[in-house]
Amino acid sequence: MAAKKILMLVGDYVEDYEVMVPFQALQMVGHTIHAVCPDKKAGEQVRTAVHDFEGDQTYSEKPGHNFTLNATFAEVKADTYDALVIPGGRAPEYIRLNQKVLEITRHFAEANKPIAAICHGLQILAAADVLVGKSCTAYPACAPDVRRAGGTYVEIPANEAIVDGNLVTAPAWPAHPRWLAEFLKLLGTKIEHLEMAAVS
Template sequence: MSKKLLMLCGDFMEDYETMVPFVALQCLGHKVIAVCKGKKSGETVKTSVHDFEGQQTYSEKVGHNFWLNGNFNEVLNELDSFDGLVIPGGRAPEYIRLEKEVITITKHFLENNKPIAVICHGPLVLVAAGGLKGRECSAYPACGPDVTLSGGKYIKVESGQSHVEGNIVSAPDWTCMVPWIQNYHKLLTK
């Protein structure tokens, strides 16, 4: 069962957490439309590569250019046609959550109980949309306090795992990519 998915993008989202689900979900038969406020189809956003190299937090390097295949303003009028939402991690969720249209989009998926996949810093968008109150969600550990302060329950998962609660699939980082995508696909095809 092919589903139409919306991916919310922004400059310096994490490279793996963007490229891998974009390709993998299409390989599973889904249509993924990647958009960014202020950019059109065919334009690019810059990604960053986060790595775990033994320091207290991840290191950050410039990643690839990621080509968008949708127009942000157009999807605002087509939200009912989308079956699910994907929010990659990295730096982008820290600032795209400040855009009222991003919150409107996110609330649409929350209120209609459509499957949502968030990873790393992606849950910050759900926090800003008021979508985690009384809900469980994993995230990059530095975002755990945000989940908790928003009324949610931060779930710590180990590397190579993800967490599912209702219509939300969450994970702390790209080391959890396989179960995160598998669990999201299961939700989409229920």
């Protein structure tokens, strides 16, 4: 399996787990991943937010880590990447206003390249108008965005993911094990578990 080159679209107050975990996990299995933010360069940072589910009617929000970008948004050429990751948090709400973000997103959809979006990341897919005819999930508050964009919103448990063609989506970070496993399948990544010989 050849390593893939993956683009990640982030912004200030991206959800902490939803940027940190896939960024590190995808590198761990040998892929290259470039995290970019509109109007920021490699070496600059975005702030993250920790969204938690503590029994309130919506998630709580606390300051997270600062996350260092490793590529420059202005230099991104979408056709040089094999796949796209869109984390959630508050970032999608404002970076979807950037036309290049929407053009990049459309490239991956039109080229049928793997796309992994989680939580509020679906706001970018909806704004890019690439959900028509797609079954997907998101944070429940984004269900109206999905439906208005022509997608079919599927309500699933917070720790599950759904795949429709090149698109894998999940409601929130509790789904990371399933969401990332399904994304790795789309990437063609195979992980082999070797049995260790018993030590006598």
